[in-house]
Amino acid sequence: MSLCSDGSTDESESSEEEELITWRYQKSAKHGANVCFKPEVVIEQPNKQRKQIGVQNNLTFKFVRSSTGLIRNILSAYGFKEAREASNDYNLMWLNSHVKPYSLRNLMDFQRVNHFPRSYELTRKNLLARNVERMAQNKNAKLFDFCPKSYMMPGQYQDFCHAAAREKGPWIVKPQASSRGRGIFLVNSPSQVPLDDSTMVCRYIHNPLLIDGFKFDVRLYVAVTCYDPLIIYLYEEGMARFATIKYETSLKSIKNQWMHLTNYSINKKNPEFVRCEDAEQEDYGNKWTLGALLRYLRDDGIDTAALMSRIEQVVIKTIISVEGQIAAACKTFVPFRGNCAELYGFDVLIDDTLKPWILEVNLSPSLATDAPLDLKLKSHVIADFLNLMGVESVDPLSRRSKDARLTHAYNLGRSTKSGVSAPSSGQYDTSSLSPDDVKLLRWVQDQNERRGGFLRIFPRADTWANYGALLEYKTHTNELLASRLFKETYRPYSSVVRNKFNERTESSRFVRYEERLDPLDKTKKKKKRKRPKKKKDKTSAAENFVENDDYEDEDFPATQIETISISSQQSIPTVSSGTSTRRPEKSENEGKTKHVKKSVENSEIYRSIKEAQKKKTEDRSHKTETKVPCVNLSQKVTDYSSQMELVTKKILSEAGSLSQIEAREAFVTYLRRLQLRFLNAANEKIRDTNITQMDLVCRFLRKASSNLQNPMEINIPTAESGIPVLQRKRILGDLLVEFIARYEGDTEIMLANNPVFSDVVDRPLFQKFCMSCKESEVEEILTKYTTENKSASVFLGAK
Incomplete structure (x- = not known):
C-alpha cells in the first residue's frame, strides 16, 4: 500500500x-x-x-x-x-x-451508505431486549445477562407486576423508540406505570459505580463494517457522561432526573452543569473522555484491562444477538459487501462490581460539538470511520455512463461479492481458495489497514474461540476468516463456548483505551514530537512492547503493527482524583494558575472533585511503610484500592473459615490467572525452559477432571511427542478454559442446592476480590485454606 x-x-x-x-x-x-x-x-x-x-x-x-x-x-x-x-x-x-431497503438495491460498488437494513433490531429498545432475551433462552443465559430485565407495556403488565412483587426497588420507564433521555422516569410501584403508551419498564441498576459520589455512563463508538462475515470495531476513545447531582438511593430522590439520568441533553439544563472549555483537559466537568476515566480508575487500583475486556465482550454479544436478521437482510437488499457500514453509539453503565450493562444502542450517535472536547473526539471518530468505510475517489457520473449495470440476478444473493478488486501481490496461499474468497480476505486486510483509532474486536483469535459458536447466520465466510487469520488456534465455530468471565487481560492492547487523542491543532503535535524522549527504565516490564491490535493476525503485513513505548514513569499512577493518571508533559502554560469561573467553582461536582484531590494528596504525603495493626472493614473506606487491600488481608487472615463455595470460587480465580499466563506466554512466544509447572497442571487436570459431574477427556501431548513447548502451553490453556467452565457449572449446582457463605467478608466484597486479586494472593489463600482444613478435596470435590 x-x-x-x-x-x-x-x-x-x-x-x-x-x-x-x-x-x-x-x-x-x-x-x-x-x-x-x-x-x-x-x-x-x-x-x-x-x-x-x-x-x-x-x-x-x-x-x-x-x-x-x-x-x-x-x-x-x-x-x-x-x-x-x-x-x-x-x-x-x-x-x-433507518435506511429504506429498496433504496439499496441499485447501489454501485463504489457507493457507501452509513446504515445496514434492519438495524432497528439493534437500536430499538424493545427489539434489542427481545433479541438478547431470545439468545439467553436459546444459547446460554449466563452469557446474555448484560441487559436489565425488561417488560413491554401494556402487553406484559401482569408479568411486570409479578416481578415487582418479588423484587422490591425502583424500575425505570422508557419509551420504546426515543433518544436523548426523552420520556424517561423512575417508579417504585406498578401503579405508577402508564398503560396508554407503548413503553418499556426495565429493572433499574441501583448500584452504579460512582466517581466522587456521581453516577455516570459511557458512550462507546462501535463500527460494524460487515455482517457476513461479521466484523466489529470499537473506537479507542469514548465519552463518560456524569450526572450533576450526587447519587442517593432514598425514595425522595426518585424523581430527580439530574441524579439518576446521565444524558447530556438533560443535565446541561442544570445550573450545576460544568462545561469544559479546554479540549486537552479530558477529565474536567461533567464530560470526561473514556481514557481519562480509565486512568482515574486505574489510579484507584481497578484492573482497567479486565474492565475493558468485559466491555468488549458485551458489545460483541449484543451485536451477535441481531447478526442473523441483519445479515439476511443484507443478502437480500445489498448488492456489494462494501456498500454499507454503520457507526453505533453504545451506552454502557458500570456497576460497583465492575460489571458492564448495555443500556441502549443508538442508531445515529449525536455528532453535536457543543464543547471543544466533543469536537476533538467526534472529529477523530468520523474521520476514522469514513476511512474504515473506504470512500473511493470515483466520479459517479462518468462511472455510471461507462460501466454497464450488473444484472439484478447476478448481484443479489452473492454474499461473497466484495466490490474490491484484488491487489497484484498476495499475502495468502490462494491455491485452495475461490476468487471471491481471495477478494474477501484482501478486502478485510485493506480495511484493517485503514482502521485508524478503531480496534477490531471481532473476529480475533480469543473472541472467535469464545463466541464463534453463537453466530446464527452460519456461512462459510466467517469460517474462512477465522481459519485464515488464526491458523494455530482455529477451531470450527469454536467447539467450546467460553464462560463470560474468561477474560484475557492483554495489557499491551488495552492500553490503547487509556491513551490520549492527538490534538486537532497541528502546532501542538509538532511541539509534542520535538520533546525529548524520557529515559527508559530497563527494569520496567511494561516498556517498549509491540502492540498489534489484531492479535494473532499472522497474515496481516507488518506495516499495520504499531510500536508503543511506555516509560516506567507512565506505567505508575501519579495524579490524584479528578485528573489524568498520566503525568502531563510540560507546556508553556505550565505553572500558571487556571482561572475558574465563579459559577463553576461553586458547583457541587467541582467542589467534590477538588475535595477528593486534596484528600488523596494528603493521604499520599502521609503514607508510611508501617503495617496495619488490625483489619477493620466496618469503617467506611472511599478509596477502592485501600478497600481491596483491607479485604485481601481479612480473607488471608481467616482463609480457613471460607465456605466450600467461596473456596471453589477462589480456586477458579487461581485457575484463570494460570490459564491467562499460559496463553499469554504462548501467544507472545515467551520461551520458558522450566516446564515443571506445566507437568503439575497436566497431572492435576487428569486427576481433577474425574471429579466433575460431566468428566472431561484429557488428551495432553507429552514432552516426548515432539510438539513445541509454546503449542503445548496453548493446548493446556484451552483445556483449562473448558475445565473451568464445567467446574463453575458444578459450583452453580451447589449454590442452588445449598447457598452457604462464611462471614469473613460480605459477598459483594468477596466477588470484587476474586475479580481484582493477584495470582500470588489467591494462591496464598488457597494454601492456607488447604492446610487448615487438612485436605484439598473440600474445594476440588470428590465423587
Whole structure:
C-alpha cells in the first residue's frame, strides 16, 4: 500500500508532516483510491490541493433526513459537493434514520451508505431486549445477562407486576423508540406505570459505580463494517457522561432526573452543569473522555484491562444477538459487501462490581460539538470511520455512463461479492481458495489497514474461540476468516463456548483505551514530537512492547503493527482524583494558575472533585511503610484500592473459615490467572525452559477432571511427542478454559442446592476480590485454606 502526499503549500514543513491524502492499494482502473480523511481539517484553513481530490473526481455526498455540520465540514474540506436528496449519483449517502431497503438495491460498488437494513433490531429498545432475551433462552443465559430485565407495556403488565412483587426497588420507564433521555422516569410501584403508551419498564441498576459520589455512563463508538462475515470495531476513545447531582438511593430522590439520568441533553439544563472549555483537559466537568476515566480508575487500583475486556465482550454479544436478521437482510437488499457500514453509539453503565450493562444502542450517535472536547473526539471518530468505510475517489457520473449495470440476478444473493478488486501481490496461499474468497480476505486486510483509532474486536483469535459458536447466520465466510487469520488456534465455530468471565487481560492492547487523542491543532503535535524522549527504565516490564491490535493476525503485513513505548514513569499512577493518571508533559502554560469561573467553582461536582484531590494528596504525603495493626472493614473506606487491600488481608487472615463455595470460587480465580499466563506466554512466544509447572497442571487436570459431574477427556501431548513447548502451553490453556467452565457449572449446582457463605467478608466484597486479586494472593489463600482444613478435596470435590 502506497500513500500519496498532499504537497503542502507551506514549504517550510518537513516531509514527515505532509498530509496524506489517499490510499492507493488497487491497480485496477475500475476502482479509485480511497480518500484519506484527517480530523484536523475541521479547524484548518481551506487547502486548495486537498480540495482538488473532490473537484477533479466530481465527488458528491447527500444527506437524507439529516444535516450534520461536522460531516459536511469534513467532506467539504476534501472538495465533496452536496447532491440533492433525490439524486442517485453520489459517493456517500448519510442518514440519521433507518435506511429504506429498496433504496439499496441499485447501489454501485463504489457507493457507501452509513446504515445496514434492519438495524432497528439493534437500536430499538424493545427489539434489542427481545433479541438478547431470545439468545439467553436459546444459547446460554449466563452469557446474555448484560441487559436489565425488561417488560413491554401494556402487553406484559401482569408479568411486570409479578416481578415487582418479588423484587422490591425502583424500575425505570422508557419509551420504546426515543433518544436523548426523552420520556424517561423512575417508579417504585406498578401503579405508577402508564398503560396508554407503548413503553418499556426495565429493572433499574441501583448500584452504579460512582466517581466522587456521581453516577455516570459511557458512550462507546462501535463500527460494524460487515455482517457476513461479521466484523466489529470499537473506537479507542469514548465519552463518560456524569450526572450533576450526587447519587442517593432514598425514595425522595426518585424523581430527580439530574441524579439518576446521565444524558447530556438533560443535565446541561442544570445550573450545576460544568462545561469544559479546554479540549486537552479530558477529565474536567461533567464530560470526561473514556481514557481519562480509565486512568482515574486505574489510579484507584481497578484492573482497567479486565474492565475493558468485559466491555468488549458485551458489545460483541449484543451485536451477535441481531447478526442473523441483519445479515439476511443484507443478502437480500445489498448488492456489494462494501456498500454499507454503520457507526453505533453504545451506552454502557458500570456497576460497583465492575460489571458492564448495555443500556441502549443508538442508531445515529449525536455528532453535536457543543464543547471543544466533543469536537476533538467526534472529529477523530468520523474521520476514522469514513476511512474504515473506504470512500473511493470515483466520479459517479462518468462511472455510471461507462460501466454497464450488473444484472439484478447476478448481484443479489452473492454474499461473497466484495466490490474490491484484488491487489497484484498476495499475502495468502490462494491455491485452495475461490476468487471471491481471495477478494474477501484482501478486502478485510485493506480495511484493517485503514482502521485508524478503531480496534477490531471481532473476529480475533480469543473472541472467535469464545463466541464463534453463537453466530446464527452460519456461512462459510466467517469460517474462512477465522481459519485464515488464526491458523494455530482455529477451531470450527469454536467447539467450546467460553464462560463470560474468561477474560484475557492483554495489557499491551488495552492500553490503547487509556491513551490520549492527538490534538486537532497541528502546532501542538509538532511541539509534542520535538520533546525529548524520557529515559527508559530497563527494569520496567511494561516498556517498549509491540502492540498489534489484531492479535494473532499472522497474515496481516507488518506495516499495520504499531510500536508503543511506555516509560516506567507512565506505567505508575501519579495524579490524584479528578485528573489524568498520566503525568502531563510540560507546556508553556505550565505553572500558571487556571482561572475558574465563579459559577463553576461553586458547583457541587467541582467542589467534590477538588475535595477528593486534596484528600488523596494528603493521604499520599502521609503514607508510611508501617503495617496495619488490625483489619477493620466496618469503617467506611472511599478509596477502592485501600478497600481491596483491607479485604485481601481479612480473607488471608481467616482463609480457613471460607465456605466450600467461596473456596471453589477462589480456586477458579487461581485457575484463570494460570490459564491467562499460559496463553499469554504462548501467544507472545515467551520461551520458558522450566516446564515443571506445566507437568503439575497436566497431572492435576487428569486427576481433577474425574471429579466433575460431566468428566472431561484429557488428551495432553507429552514432552516426548515432539510438539513445541509454546503449542503445548496453548493446548493446556484451552483445556483449562473448558475445565473451568464445567467446574463453575458444578459450583452453580451447589449454590442452588445449598447457598452457604462464611462471614469473613460480605459477598459483594468477596466477588470484587476474586475479580481484582493477584495470582500470588489467591494462591496464598488457597494454601492456607488447604492446610487448615487438612485436605484439598473440600474445594476440588470428590465423587
